[in-house]
Amino acid sequence: MSQEIKGGPLTRLIMNDKAGRKLLLVLLLVSVLVPLSNLLVPEGSLFHVSTFTMTLLGKYLCYALLAVAVDLIWGYCGILSLGHGAFFALGGYAMGMYLMRQIGDRGVYANPELPDFMVFLNWTELPWYWQGFDQFWFAMIMVLAAPGLLAFVFGVLAFRSRVTGVYLSIITQALTYALLLAFFRNDMGFGGNNGLTDFKDILGFDLQADTTRAALFFASGIALIGGYLISRFIVTSKLGRVLVAIRDSESRARFLGYRVEWYKLFVFVVSSMLAGVAGALYVPQVGIINPGEFAPINSIEIIIWVAVGGRGTLYGAVIGAVLVNYAKTYFTGAFAELWLFMLGGLFVLTTLYLPKGVVGLWAQIQEKRRSSSGGPGGGQSATAEGKV
């Protein structure tokens, strides 16, 4: 980490992050090439990416952003949030509300103002908290503000009363569970059990069109790259080192004069907003948001992605999210009922045998290769790479 101190922002963000640099390059290529090959390469060609595959990959990108958000607080600051799915879902609902309003009078009940489910409930007026969501810019602000505000209030309460460790994890689970129950209720005005769905278009573009899908995919890739760079900016600043200090020895940070609660609050809020953005990009691609997204198990899965990929590296989180979700897609197709057990097993195995995740393993392998190829001092740099 030492070299990261020197140099301008570009050096800090990119040049010193060898693995991250490769990852960003891959992400950039994927973000550009996948949509292009979907739109321009004729179907049937080997290089054509189907809309189905593109949408699936787009989902992975959103998950990867969510994983980066979690790694930022867990990997660097030791805050084990088991409720980050809630922030993802809130961002998703904010986007969903915009998409519902976009439907306009094309719903089953053809009400120009009210979404179908409200008409069905015999509501006559749009609730106050649905106001403004017909405006895209307003919805985008809410994508950040809704998770950010919840994280802020939660963080002020939890961090100022110094709730840490397992207690914090438990109350974050409780938080997402409480929201799950709340959003299930019809009278909450978020579509209850069914959630929000049957979206038609976004910014006037048909959501079923390949071009729209391609644009959403591209946006997800860019959001992931942006989220990665924001996180990287934070962790390579002195603030990032204070976060590591808090993770390693909270009391030391306090006695050095750092107000630990404000640092935690800051990074928690940033992380919740990244999660919100991920959720907002996820919803138009999958076409639905329902209370199931608040399920406690979802939040636990995110932790597993990060643990599998390798905690405290950011790029590990991206890799973990893609790997585990690819496995999930594959296995839930083949033996659905076993997936949860496999996920649990995966977590146990990683914790026991791969404390630094897949990227740690990779660093280890490289170190072995280097030392067996016999260059003097070759083993040194590899340890530095897999650390934190």
Place this chain on the structure above:
Amino acid sequence: MSIATPKHIDHPTVLYMNGVSVSFDGFKALNSLSLFIEPGEMRAIIGPNGAGKTTMMDVITGKTRPDSGTILFNDKEDLTRYDEAQVANMGVGRKFQKPSVIESLTVFENIEMSLKGGRSVWQALVHKLTPARQEKIDEILDLIDLKDRQHEEAGSLSHGQKQWLEIGMLLGQEPELLLIDEPAAGMTDEETMKTAELFKRLAKKHSLMVVEHDMDFIEALDCKVTVLHEGRVLAEGSLETVKANQEVIEVYLGR
């Protein structure tokens, strides 16, 4: 023999503790403790295990709230009203009994983090390593003899080196009052003596309170000694006088 515990003293103090008591589940860890440190003074604190030495530092630094008593910093700030970070930023630095450095940061980063100022979240985010800061870090690295290991993780240092690093972090904070808990633990004799020399030099600019069991070290500090026992001051004075004190011999030195 009884120790005078004046309610008011007529000379300025950097640390004023009067009648401070702390109990844990009825057990009195500090029992109406009174102790005064003058500006620029170095004070050694000795006493058997469980005497309350660490607890005393805890109440000064805002970690533990005393049940009763007064603690003043520079005769004005009531330290019992502030939390750890606030007390630290007022100018009270603390070295822990168990070496406590940030193990996964480098030696350099540990020192950099300790440098005075820039404690807000925003300042930390936009922090830059200015030449002045770099110079200050180099100075401290020289002083604690860790320059050639500055880019290594602090976790890889030996016990003694971690102690030194933590002392270096204290210096970075530029505190007025340094509370140092068992600095010599895990150090070689040579390192111990070097540490004593360093503290003596520091005492001119700072006030120091040093807790230590190592009597050679205390002797090398050559300063006023306070003996704590069962949460109270048992004796106070030059090392000779407290060594000759019958009670001190019984509870501490005679073991």
